Amino acid sequence: TWTPLSFVEATVKELQKKLGSDKVVLGLSGGVDSSVTAVLLNEAIGSNLTCIFVDNGLLRKDEFKNVLHSYENMGLNVIGVDAKHKFWNDLRGITDPEEKRKIIGRNFIEVFDAEAKKIKDVKWLAQGTIYPDVIESVSVNGPSATIKSHHNVGGLPEKMHLKVVEPLRLLFKDEVRRVGKALNIKQELLGRHPFPGPGLGIRILSDVTPEKVRMLQEADAIFVNGLKNWGLYDKVWQAGVILLPIQSVGVMGDERTYENTVALRAVASTDGMTADWVHLPYDFLAKMSNEIINRVRGINRVVYDISSKPPATIEWE
Ligand code: XMP
Numbered sequence: 001t002w003t004p005l006s007f008v009e010a011t012v013k014e015l016q017k018k019l020g021s022d023k024v025v026l027g028l029s030g031g032v033d034s035s036v037t038a039v040l041l042n043e044a045i046g047s048n049l050t051c052i053f054v055d056n057g058l059l060r061k062d063e064f065k066n067v068l069h070s071y072e073n074m075g076l077n078v079i080g081v082d083a084k085h086k087f088w089n090d091l092r093g094i095t096d097p098e099e100k101r102k103i104i105g106r107n108f109i110e111v112f113d114a115e116a117k118k119i120k121d122v123k124w125l126a127q128g129t130i131y132p133d134v135i136e137s138v139s140v141n142g143p144s145a146t147i148k149s150h151h152n153v154g155g156l157p158e159k160m161h162l163k164v165v166e167p168l169r170l171l172f173k174d175e176v177r178r179v180g181k182a183l184n185i186k187q188e189l190l191g192r193h194p195f196p197g198p199g200l201g202i203r204i205l206s207d208v209t210p211e212k213v214r215m216l217q218e219a220d221a222i223f224v225n226g227l228k229n230w231g232l233y234d235k236v237w238q239a240g241v242i243l244l245p246i247q248s249v250g251v252m253g254d255e256r257t258y259e260n261t262v263a264l265r266a267v268a269s270t271d272g273m274t275a276d277w278v279h280l281p282y283d284f285l286a287k288m289s290n291e292i293i294n295r296v297r298g299i300n301r302v303v304y305d306i307s308s309k310p311p312a313t314i315e316w317e
Contacts, residue, residue, distance in 0.1 A: 004175070004182035008040065011167050015044035019124060024165065025116045026126040027108075027156075028053040028078060029197065030067040033128030033168060035189055036180040038076055040167055041126055043183070049126070051076050052115050054108060057084030057210070058199030060224070061217035070189065083111045091201065091208040097317035100208070104198040109156050116160060125162040129169050130176055132271055173271070193238045194272065202317040206245035211298075216243040218296040219262050226288050227266070236278050239266040241292075242305070242316045250300035259300035264288060267314055275309040 024041060028034050028051045041049045053071065055064040064080065071078045090103050116122055157164045168176055180190045196202055200220070204212045220241040227233040242263040250257040264285070269275035289302040305312075 002175075004178040007171075007175075007179055008043070008182050011040060012044045015041060015165070015167060018165065019045055019048070021048065022123040023119060023121055024049045024124040024126050025112075025119065025122050025162075026051045026128075027112055028067075028071060028076075029128075029195075030059070030063055030192075031128070031195060032173070032180065032190055032192055033130050033176055035071075035128075035185060036176050036183065037126055037128040037166075037168055038071075038078075039074060039180070039183045039185055041165075042074075042076055047077050049077060050116075050119050050122075051078040052112055053078055053080050054111050054115075055080065055082045055084055056104065056108065056111075056199060056201075057087045057213060058104070058201040058208070060195070060200070061221040070186070074185070079115060081111055081115050083107070086111065087201075088208065088210055088213075093207055095206045097202060100201055100317070101198050104201050105155075108197075109159055112156065113160055123163060124165050125157050125160060126165045126167070129166040130171050130173060131169065132172065134169060191234060193233075193236070193240075195238075195240075196315060202315050203240060203242045205242065205316055212243055215260065215296055215298045216241060216262070219243070219292045219299060222291050222295065223264055223288055226284065226291070230281075230284050232266075232280065232284065235268075236266045237269040237275065238272070238314060239264075239278075241265070248301050252300070257300045260298050261301040261303060262292065262299055263303050263305045263316070265305045265314070265316075267309070269309075269314070272314060273309075275314050277306050277308055280304070 024045065026038055026041065026049060028038055038051050053068055068078065068080045087104065087107050090107055091100060094100055094103060177190045200213055200216050201208055204216055223241050224239065227236060227239055242265060244261045244263060246261045247258050248261055250259060266278040266280055267275035268278050285304055292299055292302050
């Protein structure tokens, strides 16, 4: 019978046999899948694993610093790369959602590849692919593929001429979380909501600027911390804030304002394929709206997204 512990033991052995004394690189994202993959490989091959964590300038507030620290505390051999300005430069003036995704994906590959090349004799690229990703990439050839290009780093292994190792390939998300628990990874990390590879880049509708990133990071941090403080975070499958390309009129003191709108989004789902908007308490929404408008310079209006998937998607781009 399958247990997380038996999976860990068997997989560590398999990895040791397969990889021997080869060197492996892995891109960490702060998410559950790549983190569990890293810890599993670290158990198997220790310092022959190098993890690379890229700051693409589109992460949540303080995410790069905090997540890098927690990886270091977990004993992982991790390199943090600050590539914010490269991503922001290439995204300047780009408004088309698919083009934004492509630029973000391409930049990630460039940054990751350059960093991996500094490590001598790397033979393998490890990826946190899980079973639903395998299925999704099969359907990439089907008609649904054109809805959104989800694959973040498709093309990475080919470009780098590396062999691919994907130890979580046959697991579902809940199994990945259980394996993570068996590996003593903190619940705080294992319980994290999914977050898209292109990050805040697809939650800033229209073009991305550093100032918009700042605004969205502030508003998103208020919302996510609010969910945690109100005991709602674990009841929601995914939540975030979207910065709309809309200004509207408001008043602040005696002054007329003409500032930005954000939408709050919180959904219940099991796999992201379908999703229902969550009936968050009005008191909570009222509090979030007040805090965001009072504390985030540049935002004067907050709306709540009450659309389910389908026909809406979870992300707005
Ligand atoms: P949608 O918006 O299609 O999102 O309902 C379903 C799930 O996928 C995530 N998502 C992405 N994840 N790269 C990713 O890694 C992407 O380009 C991407 N687009 C959407 C989304 O956050 C949700 O969990």
